[in-house]
Structure formats: C-alpha cells, structure tokens
Amino acid sequence: MARGINKVILVGNLGNDPDTKYTQGGMAITRISLATTSVRKDKDGNQQERTEWHRVVFFGKLGEIAGEYLRKGSSVYVEGSLRYDKYTGQDGVEKYSTDIIADEMQMLGGKGEGGGGGGGGDRPQRSAPAQRQGSGSGPSRPQPATQQAPMDDFADDDIPF
Amino acid sequence: MARGINKVILVGNLGNDPDTKYTQGGMAITRISLATTSVRKDKDGNQQERTEWHRVVFFGKLGEIAGEYLRKGSSVYVEGSLRYDKYTGQDGVEKYSTDIIADEMQMLGGKGEGGGGGGGGDRPQRSAPAQRQGSGSGPSRPQPATQQAPMDDFADDDIPF
Amino acid sequence: MARGINKVILVGNLGNDPDTKYTQGGMAITRISLATTSVRKDKDGNQQERTEWHRVVFFGKLGEIAGEYLRKGSSVYVEGSLRYDKYTGQDGVEKYSTDIIADEMQMLGGKGEGGGGGGGGDRPQRSAPAQRQGSGSGPSRPQPATQQAPMDDFADDDIPF
Amino acid sequence: MARGINKVILVGNLGNDPDTKYTQGGMAITRISLATTSVRKDKDGNQQERTEWHRVVFFGKLGEIAGEYLRKGSSVYVEGSLRYDKYTGQDGVEKYSTDIIADEMQMLGGKGEGGGGGGGGDRPQRSAPAQRQGSGSGPSRPQPATQQAPMDDFADDDIPF
DNA sequence: TTTT
DNA sequence: TTTT
Numbered sequence: 083m084a085r086g087i088n089k090v091i092l093v094g095n096l097g098n099d100p101d102t103k104y105t106q107g108g109m110a111i112t113r114i115s116l117a118t119t120s121v122r123k124d125k126d127g128n129q130q131e132r133t134e135w136h137r138v139v140f141f142g143k144l145g146e147i148a149g150e151y152l153r154k155g156s157s158v159y160v161e162g163s164l165r166y167d168k169y170t171g172q173d174g175v176e177k178y179s180t181d182i183i184a185d186e187m188q189m190l191g192g193k194g195e196g197g198g199g200g201g202g203g204d205r206p207q208r209s210a211p212a213q214r215q216g217s218g219s220g221p222s223r224p225q226p227a228t229q230q231a232p233m234d235d236f237a238d239d240d241i242p243f
Numbered sequence: 244m245a246r247g248i249n250k251v252i253l254v255g256n257l258g259n260d261p262d263t264k265y266t267q268g269g270m271a272i273t274r275i276s277l278a279t280t281s282v283r284k285d286k287d288g289n290q291q292e293r294t295e296w297h298r299v300v301f302f303g304k305l306g307e308i309a310g311e312y313l314r315k316g317s318s319v320y321v322e323g324s325l326r327y328d329k330y331t332g333q334d335g336v337e338k339y340s341t342d343i344i345a346d347e348m349q350m351l352g353g354k355g356e357g358g359g360g361g362g363g364g365d366r367p368q369r370s371a372p373a374q375r376q377g378s379g380s381g382p383s384r385p386q387p388a389t390q391q392a393p394m395d396d397f398a399d400d401d402i403p404f
Numbered sequence: 405m406a407r408g409i410n411k412v413i414l415v416g417n418l419g420n421d422p423d424t425k426y427t428q429g430g431m432a433i434t435r436i437s438l439a440t441t442s443v444r445k446d447k448d449g450n451q452q453e454r455t456e457w458h459r460v461v462f463f464g465k466l467g468e469i470a471g472e473y474l475r476k477g478s479s480v481y482v483e484g485s486l487r488y489d490k491y492t493g494q495d496g497v498e499k500y501s502t503d504i505i506a507d508e509m510q511m512l513g514g515k516g517e518g519g520g521g522g523g524g525g526d527r528p529q530r531s532a533p534a535q536r537q538g539s540g541s542g543p544s545r546p547q548p549a550t551q552q553a554p555m556d557d558f559a560d561d562d563i564p565f
Numbered sequence: 566m567a568r569g570i571n572k573v574i575l576v577g578n579l580g581n582d583p584d585t586k587y588t589q590g591g592m593a594i595t596r597i598s599l600a601t602t603s604v605r606k607d608k609d610g611n612q613q614e615r616t617e618w619h620r621v622v623f624f625g626k627l628g629e630i631a632g633e634y635l636r637k638g639s640s641v642y643v644e645g646s647l648r649y650d651k652y653t654g655q656d657g658v659e660k661y662s663t664d665i666i667a668d669e670m671q672m673l674g675g676k677g678e679g680g681g682g683g684g685g686g687d688r689p690q691r692s693a694p695a696q697r698q699g700s701g702s703g704p705s706r707p708q709p710a711t712q713q714a715p716m717d718d719f720a721d722d723d724i725p726f
Numbered sequence: 727t728t729t730t
Numbered sequence: 731t732t733t734t
Contacts, residue, residue, distance in 0.1 A: 084279075084280065084281050085280040086253070086254050086256070086280055087253060087254035087279065088255075088297075089252040090250070090252075091248060091250040092247070092248060092249060092250070093247050094246075094728075095247070095727095096729095097727030097728045118245075118249040118728095119247055119729070119730085120245050120249065120324070121245055133727095133728080134249055134325055155728060156728090157729075159248075159642075164251070166295055166296065166341070178341075179339075180341040188576070190576070191640070191673075247728095248671060252413060254415075318513070320415055320570055349569075349570060352479070352513060406602065406604055407578075408576050408577035408600065408601030408732095409576035410601040410619075411574040411575070412574075412647070413570060413573075414572070415570035416568075417568075439568075440568070440570065440571040442567050442646070456571055456647055458647065481570075486617055486663075487617060500662075502661075502663040578734095579731085580733095599732080600731075600732045601732095602733070618731075618732085640733075
C-alpha cells in the first residue's frame with residue numbers, strides 16, 4: 083500500500099520539442115522541459131521574475147501521445163509525482179536528478195502547437211509511434227534540462243514506481 | 244503576472260526533527276525531510292517499495308510553526324511549489340538541489356507528534372521561537388535527504404520567489 | 405479525449421460510518437460524508453468556523469476498501485472529481501446534488517480507525533465484501549450530508565464518468 | 566486553525582461572460598460557469614461524454630480581474646475550495662447550491678479571449694472596475710448555472726470562509 | 727530553452 | 731452555456 087501522497091501539478095510551456103526514446107521492449111519514454119514562471123516584488127518594489135524548468139517524463143501510451151502532439155512552445159497541464167534519482171556521472175561524480183513522472187497530461191494550446199495536432203490525456207484513437215528507435219539510435223538532441231542525467235539504455239523495467 | 248502553475252501536494256512523514264534557522268532579519272527558515280512511499284508490483288509479482296525523500300522548506304510564520312510543532316515521525320500535509328537551485332559545493336563542483344517551498348501546512352497527527360502540539364496552517368495564537376540561533380550554531384543533524392545542499396548564511400532576501 | 409481538469413483534493417474526517425451498497429452486478433458503491441473546517445477572523449476579530457460536509461462516493465474496488473476500513477471519525481485523504489446531478493425527489497420536486505467521485509483514497513489514522521485496519525489506496529490483498537446487500541436492506545443511517553439525494557437502485561452502469 | 570483540506574483544481578471553458586456585482590462596500594463578486602468534459606467508453610464501446618458545469622465565484626481583487634479579462638469561451642485554470650449553501654427559494658422550498666470559491670486564477674488563452682486582454686492571477690497593474698453597481702442595479706443576466714441560487718444583496722461580510 |  |  084502506498085504511504086503518503088506525492089503529487090505535482092504543472093501548467094507550463096515546453097522549452098524544446100519532446101525527446102522520445104523507446105525501451106527494448108518498445109515502451110515509449112518521452113522527456114520534456116517545462117517552464118513555469120513566478121513573479122514577486124522585491125524590497126525595492128521591482129518585479130522580479132523567476133523561471134523553473136521542470137523535467138517531466140512520460141511513459142508508455144502517455145509517452146507516445148506527448149511525443150506526437152507536444153512541441154516547443156506548447157502549453158500543457160501535467161499531473162504526476164516527484165522522483166529523485168542518484169547516479170554516477172561519466173566523470174565518476176555522484177549526481178542527483180529530479181523528475182516529475184507524469185500520469186496525466188492535457189494540451190492547452192498555445193504557440194508551438196503542431197500542425198494537425200489536438201490530442202489530450204485520453205485520446206481514443208492515436209497512431210502508433212512512427213518507428214521504433216533502438217536505444218542509442220538516432221541523433222539524441224542535447225538535453226536542455228537543469229539537471230543532467232543520462233538516459234540511454236532502458237530496460238522495460240525502467241518505469242515509474 | 245505568473246505564467247504557469249507550479250504546485251506540489253505531499254502527505255508524508257518526517258525523517259528527522261525539523262531544522263530551523265533564522266535570517267539576520269529574524270525570519271525563520273525551517274527545513275524538513277519528508278518521506279512518501281509508493282508500491283508497485285514488479286514483473287515477478289513481488290511488491291516493490293520505493294521511498295522519495297522530499298526537501299521541504301518553510302519560511303517566515305510557517306517556518307516558526309513547522310519548527311515548533313513538527314517532529315521526527317510526524318505526519319503532515321504540505322502544499323507548495325518546486326524550486327530548483329544550482330550552487331557550487333565546497334569541492335568546487337556545481338551541484339543541483341530541488342526544494343519544495345511550502346505555502347501551506349497541516350499536521351495530521353501520527354507518531355512523533357510533540358507534547359502539547361496541535362498546530363495547523365492557520366494557527367492563530369502561537370508562541371514566538373524559543374531563541375534565535377545564529378547560522379551555523381548548534382549541531383546540524385545529518386539530513387536523510389536525497390540531495391545535499393548547504394544552507395548556512397541567509398540574507399533576508401533568501402525567500403521563496 | 406477529456407477537455408479540462410476537474411480535480412478535488414480533500415483531507416477530512418467522516419461524520420458517520422460509511423454506507424456501502426452493491427449494484428446488481430456486484431460492484432460496491434460506498435458513500436461517506438466528510439468534514440473539512442476552515443476558520444477566518446470576522447471583522448470583530450472573532451474566530452469564525454465553518455464546516456463543509458462533502459459527499460464522497462467510492463466505486464468498485466475502492467468502494468470495498470473504503471467500506472471496510474473507514475469508520476466514523478476516521479481521517480482520510482481523498483482525491484476525485486466533482487459530479488453534479490439533477491433528480492426528481494419523491495415529492496416531485498427537482499433537486500440537485502453534488503458528489504465527489506473518488507479515484508484515490510488514503511487513510512490517515514485518527515480517531516475512529518477500526519480494529520485491525522490499515523489499508524490505503526493501493527492495498528494489495530483485501531477480503532471480498534462480506535455479503536451482498538440488496539438495495540434497501542439494512543438500517544440506512546441518516547446522512548449528515550448537506551444535500552440529500554436518493555440512491556437506491558443501481559444499474560451496473562451507474563459508475564463515475 | 567483549519568482542520569482538513571478542501572481544494573479544487575479546475576481547467577475549463579466559460580459558458581458565458583462573467584457576471585460581476587459589487588457589495589455595498591465596493592467588493593467585487595464575479596461568478597462564472599465553467600465547463601469540464603470527461604469521456605469514457607460505455608460497455609458497448611461507444612464514447613460517452615459528460616460535461617460538468619462548475620459555479621465558480623471570485624471575490625475582491627480576483628473578482629475584478631476575472632470580470633475584466635474572462636469572457637465566454639475563455640480557457641482558465643482555477644484553484645479554490647468547495648462551499649455548500651442552503652437557502653430558501655422564492656417558492657419557499659429549501660434549496661442547495663455548490664460553489665467553488667476561487668483563490669487563484671490563471672488565464673490559459675483559448676477562444677473567447679477578450680480584446681487587449683492578458684491578465685492572470687497576479688497581475689500587477691490593472692484598472693479599477695469601470696463603475697460601481699449598487700446591488701440590484703442593472704440588468705442581471707440570467708444565470709446559466711446548474712443550481713440556481715439567489716445572489717442579490719451582499720453585505721461586505723459575504724466573503725469566502 | 728518556453729511563454730505573456 | 732463552453733471547448734476540442
């Protein structure tokens with residue numbers, strides 16, 4: 083049984099096109115970088131902005147939809163949970179990453195929306211991924227994420243807890 | 244104006260007593276480490292548990308209340324927003340931290356509840372902090388948190404965005 | 405595809421024991437009345453309390469768990485969505501009801517917790533409902549709920565949208 | 566102190582232009598009717614849609630912003646709490662209403678967005694309400710809301726709990 | 727890196 | 731009554 087609640091709700095814009103990969107078992111894993119901006123007045127009365135860049139991960143069916151319909155600039159609602167990971171970088175140094183594992187998504191329009199797009203968290207008929215990419219195959223765009231974490235070879239087991 | 248929604252909702256238990264410090268201006272900053280556990284069945288049908296340790300930060304009035312009433316083991320509801328920071332460690336290496344900046348809190352009872360306690364996000368009359376601790380004063384308990392970030396000297400400006 | 409987000413998050417206490425019924429198809433439908441209280445200071449500086457009584461409905465597996473483990477006084481976290489219904493009362497007058505259709509639940513302890521209880525939103529092994537109750541069977545406790553709506557005969561189709 | 570959590574999160578579209586009134590003390594009270602639609606497959610495999618119409622109320626500053634920037638068709642994020650009211654209709658019959666008392670709002674664009682609009686939950690400089698309407702003054706558009714509740718004369722005290 |  |  084679960085103990086506790088771990089819930090994240092985001093509405094923001096993508097800083098880049100989604101990055102979709104597939105596990106050896108064929109499960110889609112799509113990553114996006116999502117901006118939310120807040121404002122406060124500092125003590126001098128000036129407007130101060132601060133943008134957080136959230137690393138959001140979509141698995142499976144949701145990963146396919148996200149990869150197909152979201153684009154740089156898209157506005158999206160995401161619901162999910164926080165996952166903290168620890169890994170050893172190529173430089174041998176321990177690093178930490180924070181991801182939001184999405185379990186619900188809804189497109190909200192906004193600039194960057196692809197051509198025929200539409201989509202949503204519950205889309206009934208959607209096309210299959212255009213093609214399977216083996217891990218490591220294809221040009222892997224640089225990740226703009228705040229916290230870099232490697233994500234190259236997936237087991238099918240690499241799913242959100 | 245804010246652009247986007249950045250909201251976190253947690254219900255979990257404290258891994259340690261809260262850690263309260265005060266800015267030079269007297270503002271309380273309380274940190275807790277909050278556990279949430281989820282379960283899934285792996286492909287062999289075994290129950291697999293995974294615990295996330297969230298770093299939650301309370302500022303000002305909420306920081307005083309959290310520091311006074313929460314204890315190791317306490318169960319608490321927290322609402323806040325995600326903040327990602329980047330800093331240079333003492334070893335000169337760039338590091339990243341993720342905090343949940345709380346803006347609402349509610350005690351839920353459970354083990355670890357202090358003596359007369361009570362408290363809540365809106366508690367009307369509460370006592371002032373017992374004493375000011377200069378930064379760095381006192382034994383700083385080891386944090387069970389996933390991601391270590393230093394937090395020693397605060398300006399009064401060091402408040403959530 | 406869904407259009408929009410309709411989400412409710414509650415933490416509160418049950419005003420009565422749960423009321424579980426079963427559809428002809430054997431699906432459990434459990435209703436609880438959940439209290440949340442807020443406080444504000446009125447203009448005279450007096451504390452003013454106000455309690456909302458939420459009608460929460462659990463279907464299926466969650467309905468069985470809720471009926472088995474929740475009790476009057478139990479503290480519980482509920483996540484769900486709002487559903488507004490319109491029906492004609494026995495007096496021939498049109499009436500309206502508002503329900504929260506739960507899709508997640510988590511017990512938080514507190515007074516009223518049953519004997520061996522435990523439970524949670526994801527409990528793996530739980531016993532089947534002790535017995536089927538035909539609609540109308542058994543003493544139907546008075547509901548403290550704000551808005552009364554009849555709920556006697558269910559089709560198996562009477563499930564949350 | 567508050568006991569419990571009572572939180573609603575909505576993303577939807579307005580079915581009509583907002584309805585703004587002012588209390589005698591000059592506080593804005595804006596009401597909107599917000600649609601969220603969900604879909605499920607019935608047992609015959611057909612897509613079944615269901616739309617909920619939420620009555621959302623904005624008070625004070627937020628009421629002014631909502632009244633000024635939202636329009637029929639606008640897409641909006643709303644966060645608030647549930648409030649159930651009971652009143653006696655003009656026919657002498659007791660009735661019930663459910664409102665979401667908003668405490669955060671964010672425009673999401675979409676059709677129906679007014680002219681120069683913009684706005685958001687935190688908008689720094691915004692114009693004052695065009696004019697004060699005494700209660701009862703002006704043609705009060707019919708409310709499209711699901712549950713009708715009278716709302717004519719406000720005391721300044723008529724604010725969310 | 728987004729967006730308004 | 732909205733929207734996709």
